[in-house]
Amino acid sequence: MKNIFAVFLTMILIGILLSGVSELPKFAAEKNPAVNEVMTHYIEKGPQETGAMNIVTGIILDYRAFDTFVEASVLFTAVIVVIMVLKEFYTKSLVTGIFNESLILREVSRLIIPFIQIFGIYIILFGHLSPGGGFAGGTILGVSLILYGLSNNPINYDKKLSYPILIRLLCAGMLLYGFLKGYAFINGGSHLGFHNPPLGTLGNIISGGLILPLNILVGMVVAITMYFFFSLFDKGEI
Amino acid sequence: MDIIKSFPLIIVMVLFITAFIIPVIKNVKKAKTISVSSLSLAVLLSLVNLVYVIKSGTYRYSIGHFDSPIGIEFSIGFIEGIMGVLFTFVTLMIVWYSLYTVEKDVKDNRIPLYYLLINILLASLLGVVFTNDIFNAYVFIEVGTLSSCGIIIVKEKKQNLMATTKYLFMSILGSGLVLMGIAYLYSMTGHLNMDYIHRELTNVYMNYPKAILITLGLFTIGLGVKSAMFPLHTWLPDAHSSAPTPSSALLSSLVIKAYVLLLIKVLYKIFGMEILAQFSVLRLILILGSAGMIMGSIFAIYQKEIKRVIAYSTVAQMGYIFMGIGLGSYVGVAIAIFHIIGHAVTKASLFLTVGAIIEMTGSKKISELKGVGREMPVTLSLFTLGALSMVGIPLLPGFVSKWNFALAAIEKGEIILIGVILASSLLNAIYYFPIVINGFFGEENLEGKVYKANSKPIKELMPIIILNFVMLYLGTSSSGIIQLIKNALMQG
Amino acid sequence: MEALMNNYYETGAIILFGVGFALVLLNNNLIKKIIGMNIMDTSIFLFFIAKGYIAGKEAPIITGVQKSASAYINPLPSALMLTGIVVAVSTTAFALSLVVKIYENYGTVELNQITKFKED
Numbered sequence: 001m002k003n004i005f006a007v008f009l010t011m012i013l014i015g016i017l018l019s020g021v022s023e024l025p026k027f028a029a030e031k032n033p034a035v036n037e038v039m040t041h042y043i044e045k046g047p048q049e050t051g052a053m054n055i056v057t058g059i060i061l062d063y064r065a066f067d068t069f070v071e072a073s074v075l076f077t078a079v080i081v082v083i084m085v086l087k088e089f090y091t092k093s094l095v096t097g098i099f100n101e102s103l104i105l106r107e108v109s110r111l112i113i114p115f116i117q118i119f120g121i122y123i124i125l126f127g128h129l130s131p132g133g134g135f136a137g138g139t140i141l142g143v144s145l146i147l148y149g150l151s152n153n154p155i156n157y158d159k160k161l162s163y164p165i166l167i168r169l170l171c172a173g174m175l176l177y178g179f180l181k182g183y184a185f186i187n188g189g190s191h192l193g194f195h196n197p198p199l200g201t202l203g204n205i206i207s208g209g210l211i212l213p214l215n216i217l218v219g220m221v222v223a224i225t226m227y228f229f230f231s232l233f234d235k236g237e238i
Numbered sequence: 239m240d241i242i243k244s245f246p247l248i249i250v251m252v253l254f255i256t257a258f259i260i261p262v263i264k265n266v267k268k269a270k271t272i273s274v275s276s277l278s279l280a281v282l283l284s285l286v287n288l289v290y291v292i293k294s295g296t297y298r299y300s301i302g303h304f305d306s307p308i309g310i311e312f313s314i315g316f317i318e319g320i321m322g323v324l325f326t327f328v329t330l331m332i333v334w335y336s337l338y339t340v341e342k343d344v345k346d347n348r349i350p351l352y353y354l355l356i357n358i359l360l361a362s363l364l365g366v367v368f369t370n371d372i373f374n375a376y377v378f379i380e381v382g383t384l385s386s387c388g389i390i391i392v393k394e395k396k397q398n399l400m401a402t403t404k405y406l407f408m409s410i411l412g413s414g415l416v417l418m419g420i421a422y423l424y425s426m427t428g429h430l431n432m433d434y435i436h437r438e439l440t441n442v443y444m445n446y447p448k449a450i451l452i453t454l455g456l457f458t459i460g461l462g463v464k465s466a467m468f469p470l471h472t473w474l475p476d477a478h479s480s481a482p483t484p485s486s487a488l489l490s491s492l493v494i495k496a497y498v499l500l501l502i503k504v505l506y507k508i509f510g511m512e513i514l515a516q517f518s519v520l521r522l523i524l525i526l527g528s529a530g531m532i533m534g535s536i537f538a539i540y541q542k543e544i545k546r547v548i549a550y551s552t553v554a555q556m557g558y559i560f561m562g563i564g565l566g567s568y569v570g571v572a573i574a575i576f577h578i579i580g581h582a583v584t585k586a587s588l589f590l591t592v593g594a595i596i597e598m599t600g601s602k603k604i605s606e607l608k609g610v611g612r613e614m615p616v617t618l619s620l621f622t623l624g625a626l627s628m629v630g631i632p633l634l635p636g637f638v639s640k641w642n643f644a645l646a647a648i649e650k651g652e653i654i655l656i657g658v659i660l661a662s663s664l665l666n667a668i669y670y671f672p673i674v675i676n677g678f679f680g681e682e683n684l685e686g687k688v689y690k691a692n693s694k695p696i697k698e699l700m701p702i703i704i705l706n707f708v709m710l711y712l713g714t715s716s717s718g719i720i721q722l723i724k725n726a727l728m729q730g
Numbered sequence: 731m732e733a734l735m736n737n738y739y740e741t742g743a744i745i746l747f748g749v750g751f752a753l754v755l756l757n758n759n760l761i762k763k764i765i766g767m768n769i770m771d772t773s774i775f776l777f778f779i780a781k782g783y784i785a786g787k788e789a790p791i792i793t794g795v796q797k798s799a800s801a802y803i804n805p806l807p808s809a810l811m812l813t814g815i816v817v818a819v820s821t822t823a824f825a826l827s828l829v830v831k832i833y834e835n836y837g838t839v840e841l842n843q844i845t846k847f848k849e850d
Contacts, residue, residue, distance in 0.1 A: 013747075013751060014744055014745060014747070014748035017748075018741065019448050020449040020451075020452035021744055022734050023445070023446045023447075023733070024422070024426065024446070024449060026736055026737065027736060027739055027740065027783070028783045029784075029785075030785070032425075032804075033425070033442070034424065034781060034804055034806075036429075038308060038428070039428075039804050039806060042308070042806065044798070047792055047796060055805045056790060056791075056808050062302070063304055065302060066302070066310045067377055067810075067813055069254075070365065070374070070377045071813045071817065073254055074377065074380055074381050074384065074816065074817050076258070077384045077385055078820035078821070078824055080261065080351055081385075081387065083351075084348060085827045085828065086830060086831070130791065131789075135812060167262060171259065174258040178251060184302060185251070188302040189243075189244055189247065189301055189302065189303070191240075191303075233827070233830065377813060377817065384821065387824065396835055397848075400844070402828060403829075406825055407767070411767070411770075414767070414770050417774050418777070421774060421781070
């Protein structure tokens with residue numbers, strides 16, 4: 001009985017929303033309301049003003065950089081809350097369960113992980129020249145760390161990927177991001193006229209002002225976040 | 239003096255940056271010092287900002303060197319200025335109170351993380367209030383959801399777990415609906431800045447009759463879930479009553495208010511009065527608000543634990559605010575915003591006094607709190623002052639709000655609302671007065687029972703005393719504030 | 731009906747939204763509810779990103795010579811949804827960690843059994 005009521009309610013919801021969609025502008029039309037002076041400004045003046053050939057990266061790290069800063073702190077807050085819920089702060093031995101050693105997994109991952117990391121670093125560094133950026137590259141780096149954690153015995157690496165080192169890297173990354181971006185915001189908003197990072201020539205790697213350091217910081221934060229999530233859910237601690 | 243224009247952004251960035259430092263600090267005392275100093279700086283900056291706004295009027299501040307609509311901007315008027323002062327001041331008082339009591343609820347190694355989450359929560363609420371860009375407001379809503387769930391779950395008990403789960407699931411549903419509303423708005427107008435959306439909407443709204451109605455509904459339900467509109471309030475009693483005391487004070491007095499402010503901005507700044515007059519969304523909000531006023535109080539009468547009574551009282555008071563929004567005139571909205579300010583201060587004081595009583599007597603049920611006035615006279619009289627404001631005794635902000643709501647209802651011709659306001663005040667008295675009277679004069683529990691209670695030292699009750707002074711000041715000098723709010727609303 | 735068939739991306743997104751909503755309402759298991767919420771969020775991303783497409787234009791990355799503004803699609807919805815996806819991941823992670831704690835405390839993730847436990 002309750003199921004029928006729930007399905008009925010869903011049908012009504014879909015019907016209401018669809019009746020609104022039928023009035024919206026046509027899909028993939030040329031004369032959308034969304035095609036206005038904002039979009040032409042982003043495309044025409046984007047590369048000159050931000051120094052990035054990938055216009056989407058220019059938008060998220062220069063025009064709407066405040067959104068990206070708050071989003072990075074969403075990641076940070078999620079990590080803190082998950083640590084607060086799941087991490088046991090008592091000294092528990094790291095090797096609590098039985099770790100099934102698999103020779104094939106360990107040897108193959110030892111071969112593959114460097115390539116994955118090089119690919120991730122490439123995507124982060126070239127974020128403003130080709131598709132990619134800090135978030136995508138950071139996820140790939142995090143995946144390589146997860147593979148490392150899955151295939152090796154925790155006793156062997158708990159000195160390298162330990163909680164104090166990683167949390168300090170995370171906090172340092174967010175602090176640096178806050179200071180760099182805070183300086184840029186107040187400098188621009190109050191028209192203080194302080195020194196801006198140079199934009200460089202279009203097409204080089206070292207170009208785009210603050211975009212390259214921010215991409216690296218964002219990538220580091222996302223990679224550490226991915227590793228924390230895996231380690232807390234899998235082993236119950238870091 | 240243009241540097242003052244950047245103070246709102248500096249407040250938000252300072253709160254975030256101090257929050258990023260805390261996880262590496264293990265010493266509890268240092269974490270408390272960092273938290274209190276950052277909050278005091280925030281209060282000072284927002285006071286200076288408020289004085290500047292009263293003198294110079296509304297201004298817009300672009301973040302980065304790109305103006306809107308290319309970039310993001312903050313729009314600060316009198317309403318945002320006074321909300322900034324209110325949020326930072328109440329949080330400072332709550333954190334001051336919690337300096338002495340947080341060790342009893344929270345384990346030692348989690349206390350720095352608790353203050354971190356309070357900083358991030360305050361920064362996200364200020365961001366929602368200050369911003370002029372609707373997608374920016376959505377991201378700030380998400381930060382607020384995560385951190386407000388965090389400050390409930392910091393105390394690890396079973397009932398906290400289920401309460402947080404319910405709150406989190408309903409919040410995620412609400413945010414999803416808000417994001418869909420933003421998608422509809424963007425596809426109709428192509429802008430994300432609130433002023434520009436308003437300009438475009440007044441040109442094109444004839445083409446999309448059904449889509450605008452759906453967008454209004456999505457925003458109302460999405461933000462109504464997060465600010466406890468009547469049938470969607472079911473998460474509130476569990477979440478607010480099982481959290482540790484400073485967290486419940488923070489949640490009840492500040493968090494739900496920021497989302498109601500965003501709803502006011504969406505309805506009156508983005509859509510505007512002409513479009514709203516053609517749809518009946520305001521009437522729906524009015525009906526739901528009135529229902530919330532009555533039903534919240536009726537539920538409160540049947541509760542046996544004192545924190546749940548006050549949580550249901552919050553639902554009833556939010557009903558007043560929704561009724562003010564639903565009236566559809568600038569006067570109604572101005573009174574609703576004044577009620578937000580008054581209720582925030584009063585509810586924070588109520589929750590903190592109740593927390594002191596629970597901590598000192600060790601019991602949460604009303605029936606076991608009779609006669610506590612002998613042991614803790616100062617605390618119980620502070621509670622009485624807050625309860626009188628909720629019921630609507632003159633000289634206190636509760637009375638000012640109800641009187642002005644009645645005047646606004648007469649002006650709009652809705653006489654039946656006066657009856658609703660009177661009935662709800664009566665119901666408020668039915669559940670507040672027994673607590674006060676039994677507390678001072680109740681005899682039955684005192685025989686043969688030794689309270690392990692003494693009153694808390696005055697030094698620890700200072701924040702509550704300061705909050706009550708502010709409450710009295712609001713009650714007596716309210717007309718000036720209401721006039722300033724009305725002016726700010728008329729200018730847009 | 732014509733308009734719905736033309737805007738087929740948006741129609742598909744709304745149907746997915748309904749599917750996710752039904753999953754949240756119909757299921758007892760907490761993990762299935764979280765999957766339902768994820769589907770709802772993903773459908774909103776699809777809805778938004780489809781708004782950016784203009785037929786016949788190419789992706790907004792400049793390779794070689796920069797063409798005029800009418801040769802690229804709208805870059806703004808893609809940039810906004812990058813933020814949205816990260817936010818959805820964070821809230822899903824937090825919800826799942828709460829479910830882990832619930833399993834540790836109650837021994838089950840079925841909602842009706844948990845409410846029976848609470849009433850005891």
